[in-house]
Amino acid sequence: MDPYELIEASLKFIENNVEEPLSLNDVAQYFNYSKFYYHRLFTAIMGIRFNDYVLSRRLNRAVKLIQMTDWNITTITNQLNFSTPSAFTRAFKKYYHLTPSELITKPTEIMTTDIPPLIRRPLKNINGDIVSNFSIIQLESFKVSGLVFQVDLAVDDYRLKITQHANQFLALLDPKLQSPGYVIFSECMPQSTTFNVIIGIDREFKLDLPYFFTVEVPDLLMASFNYTGNLLEMETVLQSDYARFLKITKQESGNADINMIQRFDNIHDLYQPYQLFVPIKANELDMELLA
Structure with missing residues (x-):
């Protein structure tokens, strides 16, 4: 089975059985994989450990049960296979920043989520570790003309802000411009x-x-990754990919003012596959890894 088909089937299986006492071993055995390989693959593709993902889906189901039933905390605890009501409450509060009781007594707008989309990108195996495929390139300087704005990740709805500026910029361009x-x-x-x-x-x-x-982008040594999917929906995957890349290749983050460059082949299609560049420091392995 293709790795992405496997994980896609796994996500559906987890969702359909999230109220059961699921374990990593249970799911790996169901799909006839060793739990060690399955966990490496799941973490590499989803950017989150299996147990953390299952917990997030249990808590998502808990919100639905609170909003759609009159069940008490003990009943929901038992339904979702938490060990005790206090364990359920601690996990819920850590994830949603309020307790289940507070949600019951003072209904708050918590949006439940569907199964997350898979972020498809090439993978590679390095000494048993599965990571997002990468290359190391020397990016030559070039100029970019466009709209400049600021986002504060701690305050702004930066997804909306970036989308609005992207739409504003595209409206300025000739649709025939390639x-x-x-x-x-x-x-x-x-x-x-x-x-x-x-x-x-x-x-x-x-x-x-x-x-x-x-603005002029200077010459930079960059790690390059390839993705398909909306950048604004994949922060967890990107952070995981980059952290694993640094650990496995023993690279270090670069000290450039630029933190990340996203490149699309066609400015009029921002939902196509794209390259992501992140600056790194040069080390003795770079000549071997240069694409």
Whole structure:
């Protein structure tokens, strides 16, 4: 079975049996895989450990039960196979920042979620570790012209903000223009949650608009990954991929002002497969890994 078909089937199986006492071994055996390989594959593809994923889906089901039934905490605890009501309450509060009782007595808008979409990207096996496939490249300097704005990940609804600016920029372009598109994230200050973002194309031109700039991206040594899916829906996967890449290859994050570059082949289609570039420091392995 294709790895993505396996995990997709697993997600459906987990959802259909989330009220059962599921274990890693149970699911791995159901699909005839060793639990060690299955867990490595699940973590690599989903960007989250199996047990953490199952817990998140149990808690998602708990919200539905609270909103759609008059069951008490003990009944829900038993239904979802938590060991005790206090264990259920601790897990629920850690995940949703309020207790089940608070949700029951003072209904709050908590949106339940469907099974998450799979983020498809090439995988590779390095000494038994399954990671998102990557290459290390020397990115040559180039210029990007586009709209510049800021997002604060701690305050803004940055998904909405980035989407709005992307739509605004695309409305300025000739639909017949064929050009790669770029979304570039730069940290404003060290340890800050605020980022400068530019969405644009790789050519120099001018528009008489506020916050329209041309910036130069310097030469950078980058780790390159390939993805299919909405960048704004895959933070967990990206963080996991990058952390595993650094650990397995013994690379270090670069000190560039630019934190991440997203490149699309066509600026008019931001839902197509794309490349993601992250700066790294040079080390003795780089010459062997350069694509």
